[in-house]
Amino acid sequence: MSARLARQKGEWVNRASTIKFSFEGKEFSGFEGDSITSALWASGEQVLGRSFKYHRPRGILSLANHDINVMVTDGMDTNIRGDVVPVAAGMALAAVNTDGGVKKDRSRLIDSISPLLPVGFYYKAFHTPKKMFPFWENIIRKAAGLGVVNFNYPRILKRKLHAHCDVLVIGGGATGLSAAYEAGKSGLRVVLVDENAQLGGSLGFDWGGSQESANLLQELLAKLESLPNVSLIAGAYAAGYYPDHLIPVVTREGITKVRAGSVIMASGAFEQPPVFRNNDIPGVMLGSAAQRLLHRYSVKPFSNGVVFTANDYGYRVAQDLLEAGIKLAAVVDLRSDAKDGPLAAQLARRGVKTIAGSCIYEVQANADKTGVKSVTVTEYDEKTNEALTRDKVTLECDGVAMCAGWAPAANLLYQAGTAMRYDYGVHQFVPNRLPAGIFAAGRVNGVYELAQKVQDGARAAAQALLHIGLDVPELPSVQPSTRAQSHAYPIVPHPKGKNFVDFDEDIQVKDFINAAKEGFDNIELMKRFTTVGMGPSQGKHSNMNAIRILARVRGVPVEQIGTTTSRPFFHPTPIGHLGGRGFHPHRLTPLHDVNHKLGAVFTDVGAWKRAAYYKVAGLGVADTVLAEVEAVRTKAGIIDSSSFGKIEVHGPDAALFLERFFTGNYIPQAVGSSRYTMLLDESGVVVDDGLAHCLAEDLFYLSSGTSNAAAVYREMQRWQQIWQLDIGLVNVTGAYAAINVAGPLARQVLSGLVNISLDDSALPAQSIRETEIAGVPVRLIRVAFVSDSTYELHIPTPQAAFVWERVMGAGQALGLKPFGTDAQRLLRLEMGHAMPGIDTDGLTNPYEISAEHAISLDKPDFIGKRSLQIIAKRPVKKTLVAFELDAGYAGEMPFECNLVIRQGEIEGRVTSIAYSRTIGRVIGFAYVAPEHSALGSRFQIRADSGALVNATVVSSQFLAMQK
Numbered sequence: 001m002s003a004r005l006a007r008q009k010g011e012w013v014n015r016a017s018t019i020k021f022s023f024e025g026k027e028f029s030g031f032e033g034d035s036i037t038s039a040l041w042a043s044g045e046q047v048l049g050r051s052f053k054y055h056r057p058r059g060i061l062s063l064a065n066h067d068i069n070v071m072v073t074d075g076m077d078t079n080i081r082g083d084v085v086p087v088a089a090g091m092a093l094a095a096v097n098t099d100g101g102v103k104k105d106r107s108r109l110i111d112s113i114s115p116l117l118p119v120g121f122y123y124k125a126f127h128t129p130k131k132m133f134p135f136w137e138n139i140i141r142k143a144a145g146l147g148v149v150n151f152n153y154p155r156i157l158k159r160k161l162h163a164h165c166d167v168l169v170i171g172g173g174a175t176g177l178s179a180a181y182e183a184g185k186s187g188l189r190v191v192l193v194d195e196n197a198q199l200g201g202s203l204g205f206d207w208g209g210s211q212e213s214a215n216l217l218q219e220l221l222a223k224l225e226s227l228p229n230v231s232l233i234a235g236a237y238a239a240g241y242y243p244d245h246l247i248p249v250v251t252r253e254g255i256t257k258v259r260a261g262s263v264i265m266a267s268g269a270f271e272q273p274p275v276f277r278n279n280d281i282p283g284v285m286l287g288s289a290a291q292r293l294l295h296r297y298s299v300k301p302f303s304n305g306v307v308f309t310a311n312d313y314g315y316r317v318a319q320d321l322l323e324a325g326i327k328l329a330a331v332v333d334l335r336s337d338a339k340d341g342p343l344a345a346q347l348a349r350r351g352v353k354t355i356a357g358s359c360i361y362e363v364q365a366n367a368d369k370t371g372v373k374s375v376t377v378t379e380y381d382e383k384t385n386e387a388l389t390r391d392k393v394t395l396e397c398d399g400v401a402m403c404a405g406w407a408p409a410a411n412l413l414y415q416a417g418t419a420m421r422y423d424y425g426v427h428q429f430v431p432n433r434l435p436a437g438i439f440a441a442g443r444v445n446g447v448y449e450l451a452q453k454v455q456d457g458a459r460a461a462a463q464a465l466l467h468i469g470l471d472v473p474e475l476p477s478v479q480p481s482t483r484a485q486s487h488a489y490p491i492v493p494h495p496k497g498k499n500f501v502d503f504d505e506d507i508q509v510k511d512f513i514n515a516a517k518e519g520f521d522n523i524e525l526m527k528r529f530t531t532v533g534m535g536p537s538q539g540k541h542s543n544m545n546a547i548r549i550l551a552r553v554r555g556v557p558v559e560q561i562g563t564t565t566s567r568p569f570f571h572p573t574p575i576g577h578l579g580g581r582g583f584h585p586h587r588l589t590p591l592h593d594v595n596h597k598l599g600a601v602f603t604d605v606g607a608w609k610r611a612a613y614y615k616v617a618g619l620g621v622a623d624t625v626l627a628e629v630e631a632v633r634t635k636a637g638i639i640d641s642s643s644f645g646k647i648e649v650h651g652p653d654a655a656l657f658l659e660r661f662f663t664g665n666y667i668p669q670a671v672g673s674s675r676y677t678m679l680l681d682e683s684g685v686v687v688d689d690g691l692a693h694c695l696a697e698d699l700f701y702l703s704s705g706t707s708n709a710a711a712v713y714r715e716m717q718r719w720q721q722i723w724q725l726d727i728g729l730v731n732v733t734g735a736y737a738a739i740n741v742a743g744p745l746a747r748q749v750l751s752g753l754v755n756i757s758l759d760d761s762a763l764p765a766q767s768i769r770e771t772e773i774a775g776v777p778v779r780l781i782r783v784a785f786v787s788d789s790t791y792e793l794h795i796p797t798p799q800a801a802f803v804w805e806r807v808m809g810a811g812q813a814l815g816l817k818p819f820g821t822d823a824q825r826l827l828r829l830e831m832g833h834a835m836p837g838i839d840t841d842g843l844t845n846p847y848e849i850s851a852e853h854a855i856s857l858d859k860p861d862f863i864g865k866r867s868l869q870i871i872a873k874r875p876v877k878k879t880l881v882a883f884e885l886d887a888g889y890a891g892e893m894p895f896e897c898n899l900v901i902r903q904g905e906i907e908g909r910v911t912s913i914a915y916s917r918t919i920g921r922v923i924g925f926a927y928v929a930p931e932h933s934a935l936g937s938r939f940q941i942r943a944d945s946g947a948l949v950n951a952t953v954v955s956s957q958f959l960a961m962q963k
Contacts, residue, residue, distance in 0.1 A: 632743045
């Protein structure tokens with residue numbers, strides 16, 4: 001059944017544009033301008049979510065982005081706030097925090113055992129017996145949080161802009177619009193921001209049965225449109241306050257950091273719910289929420305309702321409901337003096353009775369607990385704050401509008417350092433001492449009457465202009481309202497509880513009482529013990545009532561309790577808004593275009609784009625990589641290695657420099673030979689490895705890993721500044737391209753291209769020669785990283801593509817195939833080579849990876865030597881070992897970083913793992929305890945699902961074992 005009203009003035013929806021969407025698998029329609037919540041409510045859906053702790057059914061509470069009753073997911077994004085997010089065509093939505101759907105949530109059974117789950121129970125349970133904690137931990141982790149994190153969420157970064165203005169007005173209601181107009185008349189730059197989709201604040205929905213507010217809104221907007229120096233920004237919230245009037249303003253498009261000369265806080269107030277049993281059942285909502293439904297979206301909140309109020313505002317809500325054709329069973333007023341007042345008399349003339357000095361004791365839910373059936377009304381003693389249950393009255397209804405009072409939206413005022421005081425006239429905290437350049441106006445200042453709010457906005461504008469140096473007349477102060485706008489204690493006790501103070505966390509009145517009894521009787525301690533105000537709403541509708549309850553428990557005035565600390569951000573803000581610029585620089589190798597034409601799929605390796613693999617029609621990624629590996633093992637493969645770091649060290653002290661910089665010996669290195677290099681930091685941690693090629697007694701050509709190339713060169717420069725040796729350093733990474741040809745037929749591929757012999761006697765392993773290919777100078781290096789027969793061709797960058805084509809042409813008949821970094825990593829694993837940064841981390845020393853062969857402690861000195869001497873005296877805590885899974889293993893594949901488990905305890909972690917078709921096993925590297933590193937030792941790897949996979953320590957010479 002549709003709850004949509006006839007078209008009315010000021011509605012936000014465009015009825016000419018119908019939008020189709022789905023919720024929980026059911027098709028719905030709404031209008032352009034509808035929020036998700038309003039479109040669903042208009043279609044008769046009342047159960048829109050489930051509460052966090054007890055999984056109770058929830059509907060609308062504030063309809064103002066101040067609660068979490070309606071939070072949904074579209075499969076990509078999560079925790080979408082249905083109250084304010086516009087409905088869009090094709091949306092497929094589902095409520096978060098449910099098990100089996102919002103209507104048949106299986107976790108709703110938790111509500112029936114709620115007495116067993118008092119506040120703070122998680123601090124006292126589950127930790128004993130210790131062996132049971134993993135079981136409980138798994139359950140708690142699954143229950144914690146709301147929406148499910150989408151790990152495949154796209155990286156969406158929003159813009160970051162800067163703006164400056166003379167006056168920034170926060171809040172687009174009557175007060176803010178008036179302040180912006182008065183400030184704008186000066187000709188200065190004025191910016192007004194408001195979080196709602198349209199400006200006007202309560203002027204757009206709090207009509208009280210008349211058109212006064214709507215007419216004033218049109219008048220103020222018309223005045224502001226005549227001022228080109230005033231910028232009005234809707235759908236934007238001031239997220240926080242930072243020194244020197246820096247305010248980040250958040251919109252859907254990003255963040256604008258506004259620096260203002262002065263700031264006017266016209267942020268208004270949050271309506272506060274009264275507290276009574278079952279005050280969270282769908283259909284029970286704030287009075288302002290009912291008005292927003294009526295006037296913004298032309299939707300009936302209910303058909304036959306009750307207004308439960310403790311202030312005059314409730315009567316304005318009642319008048320709006322009656323004007324919309326909604327029946328009212330009664331207005332229930334906590335105040336005993338309300339029955340004979342003029343507001344009650346106005347309602348009486350329209351046939352609505354006022355039950356004064358009374359409260360709603362509890363709400364009765366309908367049969368399936370998805371809506372309101374009736375309410376029980378009893379007398380309320382304002383002196384004792386107790387419900388007098390001797391005479392109960394039941395009123396049949398299908399909804400309740402709650403109006404208990406307000407709490408100032410003073411978050412930014414607190415952050416700016418404002419000193420607040422509690423005003424007993426309005427029963428609200430109001431500013432007592434404002435920082436320089438900050439001015440409060442309107443409801444946040446305790447001013448509620450419409451004419452006074454407009455006047456207070458003008459007064460704040462005058463003070464803001466005076467602060468920045470304009471000579472304008474100062475207007476008189478506007479005193480806070482003399483009639484209480486909030487009830488001193490709108491809390492109705494009930495022996496069966498379920499009278500919720502914090503709707504985010506399902507916190508009841510008894511939870512606060514119990515917390516205080518346990519010693520958590522400071523508001524900050526109580527916040528942390530009960531978690532009040534720690535949900536997504538950050539206490540916007542709960543903190544004030546929590547303060548009142550604590551004050552009553554302790555028997556002290558409200559002001560003695562104080563308030564909790566306010567911190568940015570005002571609303572939850574997407575990480576994409578907060579993250580840095582989407583500036584991701586990358587470098588392309590000289591062979592990038594060649595690789596692209598060959599069908600390469602690129603990946604990021606450090607700052608470089610490298611070919612991960614080459615697409616083959618009909619093959620998946622895994623099979624494609626294995627085919628590339630097979631080509632290298634059986635015939636020959638070619639890979640673009642141009643991203644490797646390449647550094648030349650020139651000068652008489654070149655060998656001495658390497659002697660000090662790396663762990664090995666380089667002074668006796670022969671010309672034409674290559675030696676392994678290992679670089680440590682001063683604490684003895686492995687940083688990088690590579691090769692040092694001696695081209696002449698005073699010229700070494702170094703190669704290092706792609707990711708560490710820049711860091712290694714930077715460290716070389718730093719140490720040269722300290723040592724002041726007779727050398728020169730040249731980073732030639734970009735000057736030379738590198739091509740690796742590997743495999744049993746690699747020598748045959750290159751033999752006809754170079755003018756030197758490639759026999760083992762002429763070019764043994766770990767050697768370098770200078771030659772030519774078709775007239776292009778080449779530094780030819782014999783290495784053994786991915787294959788026993790591997791040749792690196794280092795060539796000037798401009799000729800890289802030319803040489804690549806010549807090599808490809810020479811190898812075509814021999815089955816030469818390109819391979820990428822994915823195959824390269826598996827090939828080096830088969831060869832038993834550990835890689836710094838992959839198989840090491842920021843704490844790994846050489847002894848933990850059995851790299852003693854690369855260390856010459858007999859040298860006078862090298863970077864990290866002193867630390868290594870200390871480390872060598874200590875027992876090794878972990879050892880990198882090679883392992884393989886059992887033959888024929890077909891279970892869940894472990895991943896890198898999965899834990900090594902022994903007898904239920906964590907012993908280490910996997911650093912590299914892959915299936916090798918060459919070996920016929922899953923092989924890898926892992927850290928284990930040294931006493932368990934012997935060949936044949938068994939250990940277990942815990943896969944992502946928790947399954948334990950058996951593994952055996954083997955020799956790292958995988959290929960030799962396979963042979």
